[in-house]
Amino acid sequence: MIAIRTLLDLLVYITCLLGVLPLYRELHWPAQLVLPLAFMGGFYQDCRRRYPVPRLLWNLLALLPFIYYGAGLSLTRVVEPVVNVLALLLALRLITEKSPREYLQLFVLAVLTLAASTLLSLSPLFLLMLVLQFVFVVMGLVLLAFHRSDAHMRLASGSLRSLAGAGGLLAAGSLLLMLGFFVILPRTPYPLWDVLNPSSTAVTGFSDQVRPGAFAATMNSGNLAFRVQSEPLPVEELYWRGLVLNYMEGNEWRRVTPPVEEQSRVSGGRLVEQVVYGEARGDSYLMVLDRTQNIDGLRVQGSQDLVYRELRSRRRPGSYRTESRLGGRLTAQNVDFRFYLQLPEQLSPRIRQTAAGLTSETAASAEVIAATKRFFRDQKLSYATTDLPGAEQPLEDFLFESRRGYCEFFASAFAVMLRLQGVPARLVGGYYGGQYNALAGFYSVREDRAHVWVEALDGGVWRRIDPSRLAINADSAPFAGGGSRPGWGRRLLDGVEYYWNRTVVSYDLGRQAQLVRGAVFRTRGLSLKRPSPTVLAVLLGVGAALTAIGWLAARFLVSAERRLLRRYLCLLRRRFYPQGIPQQAGLTSLARETGDPRCREFADIFTGAVYRDRPLRKEERDRLNRLLKMLRRT
């Protein structure tokens, strides 16, 4: 015999642990300190069943976190206080003497704590925690119902096994229903309280401004920037376009609204369709393969320089479908030359002189570009992320003194040189490269692949030039895809995360509508077309499987006595009572009324066993089956 309360204690601790684990690292130190102590103290007290501190005192103490964190609560600072208050309340309840009420509170707090962790992270680990916690909570609540009826109840191991089976069925069934509810629950086009969602607080490589020389060294994070479901593409074409920086002020490039009269068009190249699964970002720029002509799945505002912005920024990952032209030409008309030749007044005289000496004033754009490339090569510039030029004259230092820099230095200096020589130029910010996961068919692009390159107008076409490739160490530079290739474990986890984001995190109203449209389309398709042999085979297989399941369920879930009785009553209805069997009639009286000796024999054997609370013996079952067969035949 096992005490229900012991099991209940165990389940409560596991449930709470699963609720707290995902957010423990994000908690403030008081909660981080109190939680382990509460777990140990509570467990020790529960083992000994001695509680030296009265419950009232703990209840009063529970007011403290409310007062402390409630004071710092604001519309923009909700998650942090809420998470800490929940964790502290959970700790206090763990250490209190537990009545059924406290057990219930602990289960609720554990679920709420896990729910709060979704405001801090969208990791696929949540699903594992959810499934585990859910199973334990269900088992715990089942036991709590028993504990509530008798606090000292003990159950035999056989009964417990039976109960565990029922609890397991409840948990498994609920999790299956969860999948259905998840798909159909209503969603809004845009979240109203987006401020509560996990924000992009991670270090990102992508920025909406380029300021060479601002830092002595760069620190790129390996955080994921986005994933792209795509066919494998040549590495040299993997330029992911984010935004165009077209205005230089001091040493800083930034974006201003491009001239409205400019018209551009993407033509030529190979059409590539992709689906981008973006991570949560603070800005609203959408990453697309250079050069994308169409985006579907989001409300997007595009500009003539192929910069796409989502009309409303989101803090959660979203997905969008793109159509790009690989190796396509971006032709432009009515380009405002003055706008793309703008430079700051205080530009280094040395750079101005160097640019002026590279080509003649009448040289064509292609010649200028070639001459500038030559100059960059001759300068023997190297790609580096440490010991970078200072903030005073970063471009001059980069070109003539230290000759070290990363993509921002290369692109910024190159664009300045082109503009000085009368060639319209702009910087394009985005990412370069990415790790292809052949198993799942997607590219993972991480923040450390952030990159800046140049677009120069050459004969009415914006040409992509990547000045970083002119570095003497371009082949081994980090932007070129150097470094170790992730192991299979990392790739597997990446794949899991990809599917998680694709199916769960980015599921939204658009996908719901898509599902409905797809279902309607398929229904119409079925009515119009004859199903293919494969579809037919699948349908037949599913039908056979369902029949088998139904038969097994009828065989094992309904007792033999009940099955026999059902068949017998069915036969009676068909042969003797077409108007229906009288409700209150007993088996014996029914059999007597029929006047059929086989019915009487059936009733005698059946009532002889069932009314004496014993199951039918084998020979009785056989005889009843034979009687039913005879009744059916005549």
Added chain:
Amino acid sequence: MKLTRVGWITILLTLILGFGAVNTGNNLLYLLVSALLGFILLSGWMGRGNLSGLQIDLRLPEEIYAGRETRVAVQVRNRRRFLPACLLRVEMAQGDAFCPLLRGGRGVRVSLAITLPTRGIHRLPPIRVSSAYPVGFFVRRMSWSRGQEALVFPRPRPLSVQQMPGRGEDQGRAFKDRGYEGDLAWIADYRGTEPLKFIHWKMSARQDDLKVKELSSMAAQPLLIVVRLLPGATLEERLEEACWLIRTLMKRDQSVGLELTTTRIAPGWGRQHQRRLLRALALYDSDSHTS
């Protein structure tokens, strides 16, 4: 079905999380809410199956007396093969019993105490089975009633020693009778119905005719209870006294008969006879007879 406090709390929790999920668009919260909704739905379904899979049978004791607590046996059987039936509270009138767990295909017999106030035929109150299974969100109730009736005998009212039959001149009439266990009373001719062991073989051999021994009876005198002559103030009291007398005297193996206004049952022995007498008392209609 009644929603419990636990049920309200869970629904409230689901609503709060659902509100948060819709407003933040956080799909992880949607997952949690979906799981909770599935849980509430399935627990309701399992709670229903918990009771609908039961078979209830009621067994009454042979004798039920008015105003006296009687224990009736309720046989509860779980017709499902695998799933247990849990947290069953079986109630009938004032009596209740609790069965924490009944495994698949098994049965249990619980005993409930009920009290029926007056004599006569009573339609039994329904048997109510309630359960908070599986997680106490709802308390489901089902009631079984097959219109079963119980015959309730009058409440036995004891008489004092002075009031016992045989003491008063007018208390009943005595019968003399032959017996089988007393002393030898006389020798008589064999009539063909006496047991062989009573044949007096020596006497029969002397007289060339079969003779039998006839013994005197050791049993008490047969007694006819005339209800109208009993000392109770009202008819009900006299019926109760008659009930007590029947039970007491028949326990002593005395042959007892009964005379009501229009009914007369000759003295006799045995349980069946006792039930017959008590039944007559229970069903005696005071409206149609004057005492």
